Amino acid sequence: MTLSSKYGLPSEVFFCKKCLMSNQKAHSVNETTHTPNSKKTGLGFDDEGICDACKYAEAKDKKIDWDEREKKLGKMLDKFRKKDGSYDCIVSGSGGKDSVKVAHILKYKYGMHPLTVTWAPHMYTEIGRKNLDNWINVGGFDNLLFTANGKVMKKLTYEAFKNLYFPFQPFKFGIKFWAAKMALKFNINLVMYGEPYIEYGSTPYQESNSPKLGLDYFVNDSKDIYLGGLHVNELKEKYNFEDNDLLPFMPLRSVDVKNNNLSVEYLGWYLRWDPQDAYYYAVENCGFEPDDERTEGTYGKYSSIDDRIDGLHYFTHYIKFGLGRCTYDASQEIRNNHITREEGQSLCKKFDGELPKRYFKECLEYMGISEIDFWDITNKARSEHLWTKNNNDWKLKHVSFD
Numbered sequence: 001m002t003l004s005s006k007y008g009l010p011s012e013v014f015f016c017k018k019c020l021m022s023n024q025k026a027h028s029v030n031e032t033t034h035t036p037n038s039k040k041t042g043l044g045f046d047d048e049g050i051c052d053a054c055k056y057a058e059a060k061d062k063k064i065d066w067d068e069r070e071k072k073l074g075k076m077l078d079k080f081r082k083k084d085g086s087y088d089c090i091v092s093g094s095g096g097k098d099s100v101k102v103a104h105i106l107k108y109k110y111g112m113h114p115l116t117v118t119w120a121p122h123m124y125t126e127i128g129r130k131n132l133d134n135w136i137n138v139g140g141f142d143n144l145l146f147t148a149n150g151k152v153m154k155k156l157t158y159e160a161f162k163n164l165y166f167p168f169q170p171f172k173f174g175i176k177f178w179a180a181k182m183a184l185k186f187n188i189n190l191v192m193y194g195e196p197y198i199e200y201g202s203t204p205y206q207e208s209n210s211p212k213l214g215l216d217y218f219v220n221d222s223k224d225i226y227l228g229g230l231h232v233n234e235l236k237e238k239y240n241f242e243d244n245d246l247l248p249f250m251p252l253r254s255v256d257v258k259n260n261n262l263s264v265e266y267l268g269w270y271l272r273w274d275p276q277d278a279y280y281y282a283v284e285n286c287g288f289e290p291d292d293e294r295t296e297g298t299y300g301k302y303s304s305i306d307d308r309i310d311g312l313h314y315f316t317h318y319i320k321f322g323l324g325r326c327t328y329d330a331s332q333e334i335r336n337n338h339i340t341r342e343e344g345q346s347l348c349k350k351f352d353g354e355l356p357k358r359y360f361k362e363c364l365e366y367m368g369i370s371e372i373d374f375w376d377i378t379n380k381a382r383s384e385h386l387w388t389k390n391n392n393d394w395k396l397k398h399v400s401f402d
Contacts, residue, residue, distance in 0.1 A: 006383040008039025012386040013398040018053035019331035020400040026342040028202040032220045032251045043201040053201030057335035073270035080190040089190040092179035094306045096133030098194035100282040119174025120147040121307030128306025139286035156228045158367040163229030165381035168313035195268040211269035220251035261375040297325035298354040311356025322386040324352035345401035
């Protein structure tokens with residue numbers, strides 16, 4: 001008997017033969033189309049059982065001519081470079097390792113004049129705020145920090161958790177939309193990000209042929225816009241929000257992007273990207289600091305550490321897709337030849353799915369829910385093809401380390 005699966009996930013589960021990712025990993029989408037009934041597309045695999053992210057990692061080592069890519073980078077930047085010293089590109093980031101490296105390389109190696117743009121996290125961690133300050137003050141950058149209406153952020157986070165089991169969604173709106181909006185506002189034609197989404201298998205493999213982020217990820221011309229899984233009209237009626245309250249979370253319109261000749265590109269398409277190398281680069285050049293303790297759910301200390309809700313975000317992935325934070329980290333380090341698959345399996349067996357207790361109560365308070373409500377919503381988000389229950393204990397049916 002085929003068990004029903006939520007979110008459009010394949011009912012049959014299998015894992016990559018190189019890394020630890022499964023076919024349950026979902027692709028990134030334009031979040032303003034995301035509703036409780038949305039069906040996900042997932043990580044692609046070839047006939048030999050190798051996932052798209054691993055295929056891309058192999059291409060990075062064996063097929064891509066990085067010298068030629070860097071020449072293309074120089075020509076591309078020359079098209080956008082402004083000779084009067086005014087801002088000629090925008091780098092979006094929180095002060096994490098990848099955005100720090102992007103901004104620093106563009107300014108100090110290629111002579112660009114980046115304006116860094118930050119959409120504030122739900123709740124800053126101490127180390128996250130310190131790293132943002134170091135990015136600006138040690139690295140030497142101008143920065144626009146935008147903090148969205150806290151009342152709206154909290155309500156959207158609650159709705160996204162309740163309706164989509166995705167409390168991180170309001171921050172996703174910011175990191176996907178805000179940089180492009182600021183580019184239009186300041187008449188800047190280039191926005192640069194770090195690693196391509198294919199690095200994590202979050203886009204189809206064929207998209208790795210282009211350095212550009214497709215318009216579909218941040219443009220939506222439809223009148224039907226959804227935030228937190230609710231239509232904007234329903235949100236406005238439910239919370240008495242005005243259009244202005246929701247404006248920062250709204251997507252761009254294609255006509256505005258085209259009229260400004262906006263280009264959104266990945267530096268990691270032109271220069272070989274390795275998250276661990278980005279960490280060392282950020283430490284050396286911008287004073288980036290890791291956390292003082294291991295990140296719950298994984299074994300590292302330096303990735304996605306700026307928001308107190310980060311841990312909960314990865315925990316929801318574990319519940320929805322059967323893939324925890326350690327699986328993501330270990331799979332990437334396997335692809336980059338930092339650890340073996342067997343070492344990754346041991347790490348996942350130890351850390352994957354760990355409840356992020358450090359900021360757990362703060363996250364519940366932020367969303368305005370009780371712990372009982374949290375577990376009720378969490379257990380309803382589980383798909384029966386992934387989870388089994390025995391004496392009130394939930395257990396994954398499929399893991400990478402058996």
